[in-house]
């Protein structure tokens with residue numbers, strides 16, 4: 001359970017390549033028409049940044065990420 005940590009996709013940056021959907025082994029994402037949908041945020045592994053690192057558009061940030069500067 002990791003409700004304090006899950007990915008948020010920037011809909012303006014995302015090109016819907018689905019790399020993140022295919023990368024994540026925890027069934028967090030589902031393919032969407034315009035961008036992936038975070039269907040199971042509770043499945044996300046706390047402090048994992050795997051999908052964010054492979055996103056070429058840097059479209060993924062994380063709820064709960066205190067390193068993000070406003």
Ligand code: SF4
Nearest residue numbers: 014015017018020055
């Ligand atoms: S990897 Fe990045 S650009 Fe590709 S679908 Fe995921 S969020 Fe969008």
Ligand code: SF4
Nearest residue numbers: 024044045048050051
């Ligand atoms: S952060 Fe890790 S566990 Fe969470 S959606 Fe991305 S790849 Fe999956």
